[in-house]
Amino acid sequence: MSNDALHGHPEVVTTHDAHHDEHHVHHHKETFITKYVFSQDHKMIAKQFLITGMVWAVLGGLMSVLFRLQLGYPDQAFPWLEDILGRWAKGGKISAENYYALVTMHGTVLVFFVLTGGLSGTFANFLIPLQIGARDMASPMMNMLSYWFFFGGSIVMVSSLFVQTGPFSGGWTAYPPLSALGDASPGSKVGMDLWITAMALFVVSSLLGGLNYVSTVLNMRTKGMSMTRMPLTMWALFFTAVLGILSFPVLLSGFILLLFDRHGGTSFYLSDIYIATTQQALPNEGGSAILFQHLFWFLGHPEVYIILLPAMGLSSEIISVNARKPIFGYMAMVGSMFAITILAFLVWAHHMFVTGLNPFLGSVFVLLTLLIAVPSAIKVFNWLTTIWKANIRFTPGMLFALGFVSLFISGGLTGIFLGNSTLDIHLHDTYFVIAHFHIVMGVSAFFGMFAGVYHWFPKMYGRFLNNTLAYIHFWVTLAGAYMIFWPMHYEGLAGMPRRYFDYSNWESFKQFAELNKFISTVAIIVFAVQLLFLFNFFYSIFKGRKVTTMNPWGATTLEWTTPIRPGHGNWVGEIPEVHRWAYDYSKDGRDFIPQTEPIGPNESHH
Amino acid sequence: MNVVSTRPQKIHPHKFTLWLAIGSIIMMFAGLTSAYIVKGEQPGWSTVVVPKIFYYSTGVILISSLTMQMALKSFKERNMQQYRILLTVTATLGLAFLVMQILGFQQLFNSGVKLEGGAGAAQFLYIIFGLHGLHVLGGAIALLVMFLKAFSARVRNYNAIPVEVISTYWHFVDLLWVYLFVFFLVKS
Ligand code: HEM
Ligand SMILES: [Cu+2]
Numbered sequence: 022m023s024n025d026a027l028h029g030h031p032e033v034v035t036t037h038d039a040h041h042d043e044h045h046v047h048h049h050k051e052t053f054i055t056k057y058v059f060s061q062d063h064k065m066i067a068k069q070f071l072i073t074g075m076v077w078a079v080l081g082g083l084m085s086v087l088f089r090l091q092l093g094y095p096d097q098a099f100p101w102l103e104d105i106l107g108r109w110a111k112g113g114k115i116s117a118e119n120y121y122a123l124v125t126m127h128g129t130v131l132v133f134f135v136l137t138g139g140l141s142g143t144f145a146n147f148l149i150p151l152q153i154g155a156r157d158m159a160s161p162m163m164n165m166l167s168y169w170f171f172f173g174g175s176i177v178m179v180s181s182l183f184v185q186t187g188p189f190s191g192g193w194t195a196y197p198p199l200s201a202l203g204d205a206s207p208g209s210k211v212g213m214d215l216w217i218t219a220m221a222l223f224v225v226s227s228l229l230g231g232l233n234y235v236s237t238v239l240n241m242r243t244k245g246m247s248m249t250r251m252p253l254t255m256w257a258l259f260f261t262a263v264l265g266i267l268s269f270p271v272l273l274s275g276f277i278l279l280l281f282d283r284h285g286g287t288s289f290y291l292s293d294i295y296i297a298t299t300q301q302a303l304p305n306e307g308g309s310a311i312l313f314q315h316l317f318w319f320l321g322h323p324e325v326y327i328i329l330l331p332a333m334g335l336s337s338e339i340i341s342v343n344a345r346k347p348i349f350g351y352m353a354m355v356g357s358m359f360a361i362t363i364l365a366f367l368v369w370a371h372h373m374f375v376t377g378l379n380p381f382l383g384s385v386f387v388l389l390t391l392l393i394a395v396p397s398a399i400k401v402f403n404w405l406t407t408i409w410k411a412n413i414r415f416t417p418g419m420l421f422a423l424g425f426v427s428l429f430i431s432g433g434l435t436g437i438f439l440g441n442s443t444l445d446i447h448l449h450d451t452y453f454v455i456a457h458f459h460i461v462m463g464v465s466a467f468f469g470m471f472a473g474v475y476h477w478f479p480k481m482y483g484r485f486l487n488n489t490l491a492y493i494h495f496w497v498t499l500a501g502a503y504m505i506f507w508p509m510h511y512e513g514l515a516g517m518p519r520r521y522f523d524y525s526n527w528e529s530f531k532q533f534a535e536l537n538k539f540i541s542t543v544a545i546i547v548f549a550v551q552l553l554f555l556f557n558f559f560y561s562i563f564k565g566r567k568v569t570t571m572n573p574w575g576a577t578t579l580e581w582t583t584p585i586r587p588g589h590g591n592w593v594g595e596i597p598e599v600h601r602w603a604y605d606y607s608k609d610g611r612d613f614i615p616q617t618e619p620i621g622p623n624e625s626h627h
Numbered sequence: 628m629n630v631v632s633t634r635p636q637k638i639h640p641h642k643f644t645l646w647l648a649i650g651s652i653i654m655m656f657a658g659l660t661s662a663y664i665v666k667g668e669q670p671g672w673s674t675v676v677v678p679k680i681f682y683y684s685t686g687v688i689l690i691s692s693l694t695m696q697m698a699l700k701s702f703k704e705r706n707m708q709q710y711r712i713l714l715t716v717t718a719t720l721g722l723a724f725l726v727m728q729i730l731g732f733q734q735l736f737n738s739g740v741k742l743e744g745g746a747g748a749a750q751f752l753y754i755i756f757g758l759h760g761l762h763v764l765g766g767a768i769a770l771l772v773m774f775l776k777a778f779s780a781r782v783r784n785y786n787a788i789p790v791e792v793i794s795t796y797w798h799f800v801d802l803l804w805v806y807l808f809v810f811f812l813v814k815s
Contacts, residue, residue: 159640228651236644266647270655277754278662286743287750289666307671308746312662319658 051589059169061161062589066168067147068481071474073168073175074139075555080179081130084123086548091115093541095523120522121190122208126182128193129216133223134178136328136466138171141227141265144331144473145234145258147481151580152252154243154597156590159236167229174222181215189216192520194317197290197310201282202303204296213283217276224269231269234262243579245599249355250616252578252603253348256355257334260362261327268323268366275316282308289313311376318369325462326365329429330358332469333400336422338603339476340404342576343419344411345612347604350403357396364393374442375449383442390440397433401426416574417491418476424499425468431503432461435510450520453513456506464502471498474558479573483586484565490557494550501547505540512536577615578603645792649799652762656755656803660810663751667814673747674815677808678734681756684727685808688763691720692801699794703787711777717797718774721767728760748815759807763800769793 060066087106090099091114098113109119146164150157158164181188190208191199195216203210238259242251278289288305290313295302341348348354370378370386378386404426413419435457438444448454471494478486517530524530524537572581579599583591597617605614609625666672698713732753740749773793 159644163644228648232644232647232651235647236640240638240640240643266651267654270651271658274655274658274662277659277758281742281750281754286741288746289662289750291746292671305746307669309666309669312665315665316658316662 059165061157061165063146063150063157063161063164064481064587064589064591066164067143069168070139070142070146070171073172074135074143075558077130077134077139077175078551079555081127081135082548082551084127084130086545087115088120088123088127089541089544091120091522092524093538095525117522118187118190118207121192121206121520122188122212124520125190125192125208126178126188129189129220130178131463132193132324132328133220134171134175136463136470137227137265137324138223140328140331140466140470141234141258141261142168142171142230143470144254144335144477145230145262147477148254148580149234149237149258150241151480151583151587151591152255152578152603153238153241153246154579154599155237155241156592156596158233159241160233163229164233167226167233170222170226170229174219174226177215177222178219181212181219184211184215186210186212188212194314194321195279196317197279197282197308197313198294200313201279201290202294202296203283204299204301217280221273221276224273227265227269231262231265234258235266238262243596243599246579246616249352250599250602253337253351253354253358254331254334256358257330257337260358261330264323264327264330264362264365268320268327271316272320275313275320278316279313311373314373314376315369318372319366321372322369323365325458326361328462328466329469330361332425332466332472333358333429335469335473335476336425337404338578339418339422339472340407340426341604341606342476342574343414343416343422344408345414345575345606346407346411347606347608348403349406349409350399351602351604353399354403357399360396361393364389364396368393371440371442371445374445380442387440387442391437394433394437394440397429401430401433416475417486417488417495418472420492420495421468421472421475424495425465425472427499428460428465428468428502432457432459432465436461447516448513450518451513452509452517452519455519456509456513459506459509460502464506468498471495471554476574477580478558478561478565479568480580480583480587482562482565483568484561485568485573486561486565487557490553494554494557497550498547501543501550504543505547508536508540572615575613577605577613579616582615582617639788641788642792642795645795649796652799652803656758656807659751659755659758660807663748663755663810663814666746666751667748671747673745673749675735675740675747675749675752675811677752677811677815678731680727680731680734681808684724684731685804687720687727688724688801688804691717691724692798694720695794695797699787699790702790705785707777711774714770714774714777718767718770721763721770721797725760725763725767728756732756748811752811752815755807755811759800759804762803766793766797766800769796 056062057065060069087102087110090102099110100113102110102113102115109115115123146158149155186207188208189195189200189212190206191213195213199205199209200213201209203213238251238255242248278287281287282290288308290310291303291305291308292310294305337348337354368386368390370382371390374383374386408423435453439448439454439457475486475491478484512530512533515529515533517524517533525534568585571583571585574581579597582597584593599616600619601614601616603616605616606612608614609621609623694713694717698710698717701707701709701713735749735752742750742753770793773789
């Protein structure tokens with residue numbers, strides 16, 4: 022029988038035998054190792070995910086600063102860079118090979134390790150048991166393993182930065198043949214093996230986590246917490262986990278075939294290839310690189326919703342709390358998230374419009390893709406209606422949540438362009454795509470994550486973050502994000518392709534030289550402001566203003582009924598019972614009514 | 628306060644997690660068999676004759692499912708003696724299945740079907756059957772753990788949940804095999 026004691030969760034204990042029961046009674050003695058390292062407390066695991074994600078975000082961001090330096094100042098050398106970075110910046114310039122390695126790592130790291138592992142890992146772990154009223158996850162042991170697989174994957178990925186031939190450099194989508202042939206480029210050698218290993222560990226981590234999140238949400242809710250009384254954060258994290266459970270395994274099968282092509286001599290993805298560097302014609306025949314693209318994007322598209330849905334959930338909750346109004350259209354919100362989850366599996370080929378896809382098939386995917394605009398628009402409408410005529414408290418969390426909505430709208434609109442297969446012929450693989458997905462998924466999900474951190478920091482550490490620093494962080498990041506990515510749309514419309522190291526030899530793009538300098542300068546400033554946030558974060562853990570009341574935001578949800586610094590098990594006594602949904606704000610003349618309060622005899626219906 | 632369930636019969640979280648994991652594994656094999664289908668429509672596709680030994684291994688894994696079910700039944704009846712025997716039989720059949728799979732691979736390999744160069748039904752067969760084998764191996768290891776527990780006198784345990792979890796998994800890898808096997812018979 023498993024050891025992952027379900028920490029006195031009564032509904033589970035009843036199904037266990039007597040022998041197991043006594044296990045719950047005596048409290049564990051916690052050592053440093055069990056409390057901070059191999060912790061099975063969901064709150065500690067969440068913090069581990071958060072801080073690991075932050076380290077990754079700094080690395081990934083730094084990479085973008087480096088390659089932006091190249092793009093902004095292609096003819097300049099920065100000799101001091103060589104002192105810091107050694108062979109990465111020989112003579113103060115980034116070589117073409119290193120540029121591609123940086124772009125690839127930047128994409129991989131930010132998409133998977135920060136905005137999937139870091140975002141879901143942090144908030145699913147932290148919030149699910151607290152908001153549904155459970156003492157911990159269904160399996161705390163699996164939860165711990167999920168973090169350590171993530172950590173292992175991280176170590177392997179970082180180590181690929183230090184191998185002699187460099188990390189993988191064929192783009193975060195890892196298309197063959199660059200990813201399948203060691204001879205294709207330096208990064209395709211050991212770097213790619215490490216990349217696959219790291220990603221495989223990451224997939225295992227995501228699956229372990231996802232299984233747990235779904236199982237916990239469905240099975241471990243406290244008395245009275247029916248599914249439709251759950252805060253929207255729970256629904257969002259739930260759908261996110263479902264997406265991950267069903268799509269990551271397909272990516273894994275794609276990787277397995279890739280491994281066999283690399284090392285087993287098969288040719289699933291390879292056909293008729295002549296390698297110029299080794300002057301060799303390969304015997305592989307009959308393979309199809311497009312097959313990999315199908316397997317990749319079957320995960321790849323759900324992946325963008327794996328990134329986005331948690332941000333949507335966090336923002337919904339924070340917007341409602343700080344607007345002091347119930348979220349508008351709760352069921353419509355749940356319904357649109359459900360629709361997004363289903364549609365996410367049916368649109369992957371919009372990434373493949375120009376691969377020679379049958380145009381009829383293409384038009385089906387156009388239709389399905391544009392359908393996603395419907396639930397997305399419903400959500401936007403509901404957020405805007407929630408803040409309509411509200412008495413908004415502009416806390417840093419609220420600002421970031423509103424920033425998320427703004428970015429989601431801006432980025433969503435350009436998605437409508439890209440979803441049309443005919444327009445995509447012109448736009449695909451240009452800076453228009455870069456601008457689109459950075460705004461709609463990259464930066465907006467970051468905003469959701471920041472909103473979450475600012476809002477729940479008091480619950481995580483029993484202290485507040487500094488507000489002044491937070492406001493600087495917000496305004497500079499919001500303005501900066503638009504200044505960086507908005508102009509990229511124009512570059513893309515003019516046909517400027519992505520994944521190029523130097524545009525200065527191109528007559529038609531010389532007009533953008535100054536613009537590129539501007540973008541790069543802003544990128545450096547925005548990066549610096551993120552360091553300010555990190556300072557605020559770590560400083561406030563130790564020195565921040567102390568939280569003195571259990572419910573500093575006046576929120577209805579269960580996490581604010583726990584002690585200011587909850588121990589393992591979350592509630593000291595019994596788990597509270599829930600009597601109402603999570604959004605009774607400004608009701609019957611009261612500012613808010615906690616979920617734990619029974620419905621009064623004269624209460625109005627919502 | 629007793630936190631009772633909001634629904635009539637609640638499934639144990641561990642069992643539920645297993646069902647989710649099964650969904651996940653199904654997606655992985657669905658990915659691989661879809662790749663097979665997509666690939667099969669392309670020029671240069673080669674088929675394969677599935678070695679006879681895989682018919683026998685199918686029989687073995689089907690029987691092991693039966694013994695697993697009987698083991699679970701005896702456990703629930705607290706007939707520990709019989710439970711241990713049946714568990715042993717199941718694990719042995721599982722290992723026999725794996726050995727037969729390896730023999731099948733060997734036969735195929737010796738008849739000149741290699742991984743190199745090709746990307747036809749045979750290469751898929753090695754990979755898909757191999758991955759299935761890994762899942763059986765995982766189940767066999769879990770059975771081994773159960774087996775050791777059943778023989779250790781110290782731990783007296785009448786909790787049926789772990790036994791139910793492993794038996795569900797075992798039936799699943801059995802069904803998965805039947806699907807994969809039939810898939811290959813029909814498709815090649
Ligand atoms: C300061 C913030 C950021 C800046 C300045 C930035 C800049 C860039 C640029 C210029 C490229 C294109 C490089 C090229 O194609 O040659 C790129 C690629 C990419 N970025 Fe970012 N980025 C930032 C943040 C993010 C975030 C938050 C994400 C998370 C989703 C992200 C994900 C990606 C991905 C997936 C690629 C594509 C990589 C590839 O082509 O394989 N970036 N970034
Ligand atoms: Cu997509």
